Amino acid sequence: MSELTGKVQTVLGLVDPDQLGRTMTHEHLTMSFEFTCFPPPQGDEAAAENPFQMQHMHWLRQNPYSCMENLKLKDETSAVREELLVYRKAGGGTIVENTTTGLDRDVKTLKQLAKDTGVHVIAGAGFYEGSTHTEATKRMSVEQLTDIIVSEILHGADGTDIRCGVIGEIASGWPITESENKVLKATAHAQAQLGCPVIIHPGRNRAAPAEIVRILQEAGGDISKTVMSHLDRTIFDEGELLEFAKLGSYLEYDLFGTEMLNYTFNTEVDMPSDSQRVKILAFLVKEGYEDNIVIAHDIHTKHRLTKYGGHGYSHILKNIVPKMLTRGISQHQVDKILIDNPKRWLTFK
Numbered sequence: 295m296s297e298l299t300g301k302v303q304t305v306l307g308l309v310d311p312d313q314l315g316r317t318m319t320h321e322h323l324t325m326s327f328e329f330t331c332f333p334p335p336q337g338d339e340a341a342a343e344n345p346f347q348m349q350h351m352h353w354l355r356q357n358p359y360s361c362m363e364n365l366k367l368k369d370e371t372s373a374v375r376e377e378l379l380v381y382r383k384a385g386g387g388t389i390v391e392n393t394t395t396g397l398d399r400d401v402k403t404l405k406q407l408a409k410d411t412g413v414h415v416i417a418g419a420g421f422y423e424g425s426t427h428t429e430a431t432k433r434m435s436v437e438q439l440t441d442i443i444v445s446e447i448l449h450g451a452d453g454t455d456i457r458c459g460v461i462g463e464i465a466s467g468w469p470i471t472e473s474e475n476k477v478l479k480a481t482a483h484a485q486a487q488l489g490c491p492v493i494i495h496p497g498r499n500r501a502a503p504a505e506i507v508r509i510l511q512e513a514g515g516d517i518s519k520t521v522m523s524h525l526d527r528t529i530f531d532e533g534e535l536l537e538f539a540k541l542g543s544y545l546e547y548d549l550f551g552t553e554m555l556n557y558t559f560n561t562e563v564d565m566p567s568d569s570q571r572v573k574i575l576a577f578l579v580k581e582g583y584e585d586n587i588v589i590a591h592d593i594h595t596k597h598r599l600t601k602y603g604g605h606g607y608s609h610i611l612k613n614i615v616p617k618m619l620t621r622g623i624s625q626h627q628v629d630k631i632l633i634d635n636p637k638r639w640l641t642f643k
């Protein structure tokens with residue numbers, strides 16, 4: 295038993311789990327994704343230079359990672375503040391902010407946003423994908439990495455006293471690098487010490503989620519308190535999805551609002567539409583996994599903010615929930631997905 299047991303840790307302190315309400319389990323409110331910038335398709339250089347004019351918005355939705363300006367969500371704090379007020383009005387209570395070391399985490403801004411808007415914000419501890427690990431991080435032992443993660447939860451992140459309430463998103467590519475493997479083991483060790491929630495960003499390969507579960511489990515992690523993110527771009531075959539679901543993690547569909555033909559990170563992938571995502575949720579519910587599903591938008595670029603004609607943080611509450619209700623998912627099951635499952639996951643053991 296610790297002071298964390300039975301509580302959820304937000305950037306403003308510990309709260310009773312019943313206070314969370316509807317929760318998006320995978321969002322970003324401030325971050326930088328500049329290191330992922332891809333060159334624009336040949337001949338499209340001009341569109342990438344004038345991204346936020348109306349005539350370029352369709353191009354931007356199709357090529358979000360080919361415009362440097364679009365990758366600086368950290369410059370949009372005022373717009374994000376407005377969006378959070380709308381989210382609250384739409385019935386939203388909590389946002390899990392998944393920005394970890396490597397994505398320019400800014401816990402002071404998270405705290406201010408939580409104060410200004412009344413939305414509970416939960417910050418993420420740990421490290422993003424290996425390509426963002428510094429040389430110093432790569433040299434660290436599993437024990438040193440564990441100490442950092444534990445300290446971000448018990449004492450505060452990035453030299454502040456603002457504490458994280460979840461480990462993740464812990465990201466790896468494919469294949470998993472040595473440094474990413476150490477971070478995953480450290481995640482499991484920290485989780486075993488603290489009884490805390492973990493959230494994982496798997497590499498863009500259908501074998502990645504199960505391989506990560508194996509690494510975490512062998513290192514003593516608690517899979518029943520772990521969310522596997524981004525399943526919408528990772529596992530497509532229903533049989534494979536059910537095999538993965540049996541491993542017992544939370545199953546996260548978190549790219550709601552993202553519709554694009556060419557997914558730059560893996561051009562083999564056909565990114566599903568929102569209707570297809572709802573269909574997969576209904577399938578998982580029918581198969582008995584209503585206690586394991588969590589959902590979100592994973593907003594991480596500017597063009598998805600309503601300021602720029604995007605869907606914003608309230609899209610699920612305003613548009614996806616009504617669609618779920620017409621596709622065989624009951625209000626009780628929606629409440630499990632948006633309230634009960636996140637609450638159970640986020641509560642410290």
Ligand SMILES: CC(=O)NCCS(=O)(=O)O
Pocket residue numbers: 495524527549559592594
């Ligand atoms: C912030 C982040 O990791 N975004 C990438 C999401 S995706 O599912 O790998 O496209």
